[in-house]
Amino acid sequence: MEAREFTIKDVYDSLCEVLPHQNDFANSDYSEELEELLFFGIHTKPALGALLVNHKDRLMRIDAEPLDDFHIKVYKEEYGDDYIQHKIHNKFWFAYPALLRLALELEYGEKYIEYANKRDKV
Numbered sequence: 001m002e003a004r005e006f007t008i009k010d011v012y013d014s015l016c017e018v019l020p021h022q023n024d025f026a027n028s029d030y031s032e033e034l035e036e037l038l039f040f041g042i043h044t045k046p047a048l049g050a051l052l053v054n055h056k057d058r059l060m061r062i063d064a065e066p067l068d069d070f071h072i073k074v075y076k077e078e079y080g081d082d083y084i085q086h087k088i089h090n091k092f093w094f095a096y097p098a099l100l101r102l103a104l105e106l107e108y109g110e111k112y113i114e115y116a117n118k119r120d121k122v
Helices: 008-018 031-039 045-064 069-079 081-090 096-108 110-119
Strands: none
Touching (some): 031 096, 045 096, 096 110
């Protein structure tokens, strides 16, 4: 049986299966995220699922950490008070793409940081 291509739909579906739905608020087509996964040798939906499950507890702790006053002020100005109060009350900040990238950083450490810096031209 021939292996099926790993797609952006697989990426999104995996995120939906493992992570809380409240974090599904990004406007992304997941093509960049797929490219990153492929670069790091994650070529299947089960491999992505395993990565996410392996780091889920730590990701959720990071996501629930309170923001500092500076970031709260900036986000209130950009998104409005109701939006930020909802996130403060429910203790979540990161959308799926950010959580995925955090999982890659937790898994691959400095190698991922170097990759991200090149991607972002830092």
